[in-house]
Amino acid sequence: MTTPCPLELDVRPQLARGEEPFAAIMEATDRLQPGQSLRLIAPFRPAPLFSVMANRGFGVSDRRRPDGAWEVVFAPLEDAVLDPGLAPGSTPGAALWPDPSHVLDLAGLMPPEPMVRILETLAGMQAGEVLFALLDREPMFLFPELAQRGHEWAGNLAPDGMSYRLLIRSGGPDRAVHHG
Amino acid sequence: MIGKQIARWTMAWFASALCCLIASLGFAAVGLAGPGGWAAGTAMATVHLFALGWLCQMMIGALIQFTPVLCARPLKMPGLSLPALLLTGLGTAMLAAGFLSMDGWVLGQNLLGLAPAVVVAGFGLTAVMLVPTLLAGQGLRQAEVRMVALALIALAGLWGTGTAMALTLAGYNLLPVFIPDALPLHVLLGTGGFLTLAAFGVSYKLFAMFLLAPDRDGPLRKAVFGMAALVVVLVLGLAGSILARGPRLPLGLLVAVAGAVTAGLYLVEMLRLWRSRHRLQTEVNMRWSRAAMICLAMSAALMVPTFRWGAAWAEAAMFLALVGWLSTLTLAQMVKIVSFLTWIQVFAPQIGRRPVPLVSDLTDARFAGRCLGLWATGVAGGTFAIAVGHPLLFQVSAMILLVAVLGLTRELLAIRRLRHLDPARLPDHLPPLVLPVPLRSSSDDHALPA
Structure with a gap:
């Protein structure tokens, strides 16, 4: 079996235009074939992306090229899952996170209200702080938003299937927060 | 893996389906299909625009959007959605045109013969996306x-x-x-x-x-x-x-x-x-889904007696199922789904950064409810017209259904354009009405040899 060629994505032109490349990177990741790597070219070392891609089951290797750009290869990990019982996309090693500093009981709320409460709470949390939320169901629309904002998460359905338990480790206060 | 959870072509599937619905109701309203005339080519074209163009396309679009939610897994090969949509839409058009051969349009015969191959290509691509997603993880449990x-x-x-x-x-x-x-x-x-x-x-x-x-x-x-x-x-x-x-x-x-x-x-x-x-306190989509459930009950109740009562009642049962049960349910939920997806698209990135409206603020529930009420009136009239074999009453009912759908289409456009929100709360850029948000970077990436 041959390994597909890496997909190369150069985000320098986009950044030069002042555009946010995150969506393009996620789109390129979605388009990868099984076993295919993503080679990302960026003008700086895109460290915040490493945890996002780790959540998605990619290992990372990076180097600085002679022209000053950073070349980062995200290679899919063969057995990227994780603690048994965690939902796909969960961060490995969430068991080692500190105890939650914030707890939200979001059972009985109509979507997207749980998502609103979680993101509003995260906006005021420091990097590394952990939020625990109890929900009625898996918040599928929340995950891309967490990834985009640089937060890590791990979650699973309770054994009786009646609630979803979600831990989120803050990646730091939202730089784009506008107060007032 | 977990990516964006809004399927890129959902609105395009919905729009294509709505166009087929409007076309089929228009044909029925001018008398091209109705009681006593279902065997005509124009009637078969109308029925297939409705069943395949409207309901099947709507259901496939909804499944592509919601299978990941059902399975808590991202869709496999989401890039096939657009080709599947184009093939299904083309196949529907070819089939509808092909049926006109039954009324003497000779060229239509070839279209009728070819349409199944085009439709199955669309269905096949849909299955390639859905089946592996359905079988992953917890899957069939x-x-x-x-x-x-x-x-x-x-x-x-x-x-x-x-x-x-x-x-x-x-x-x-x-x-x-x-x-x-x-x-x-x-x-x-x-x-x-x-x-x-x-x-x-x-x-x-x-x-x-x-x-x-x-x-x-x-x-x-x-x-x-x-x-x-x-x-x-x-x-x-x-x-x-x-x-x-x-x-x-x-x-x-x-x-x-x-x-x-x-x-x-x-x-x-x-x-x-x-x-x-x-x-x-339930919302308009759930209140009108009850009407759909009543139609399902009536249609199911008619299934056995139609064996004694004959073809007109079987046709009435099918009308109740397709127009009363499936379409009322779809139209009612469509209002909610379009407003929810639009909210996620526009306001999810703003949560925690500025105040965001409620999902229900995007919809004029009273207007949507009136349109759905009008639709239900058309369903009742159409069912009665078929049962008693009254083509003119059927035409009038189709006109009522058409007016109801045009009203709902207006409401869906208002939801997509956030017309019910205070203009001061509108974001600078709205997502495209039907097409996905363009990916400006896609011209910058390409596969390289390793």
């Missing part, structure tokens, strides 16, 4: 996933029986069938099989969410699946026997009874779900 998988099996049977009839009508001798034998099975596999079972599967999850009701896989849900599987196996067996020119098996009454029991069990479960809801 979940009731709703099992039901959608069964619906897809019925879809294959729907296509098989349809192809045999289309080829026969087009004059090809590949799968010759006696149309009056194959037609009831084709109708059952489409209406009761694919569309109704997929609606069951999606409704388990969505209704529990919209009503804040406990979502449990109990014995009743297993019984619904067991009965539905029995009906699908029976109908596929009958269809296989007809296609293989085997004996005509006298199982029609058994299928009708089993189908009616399946619908009855499902309705009992939905009634329980409704009663166990924590959200006492």
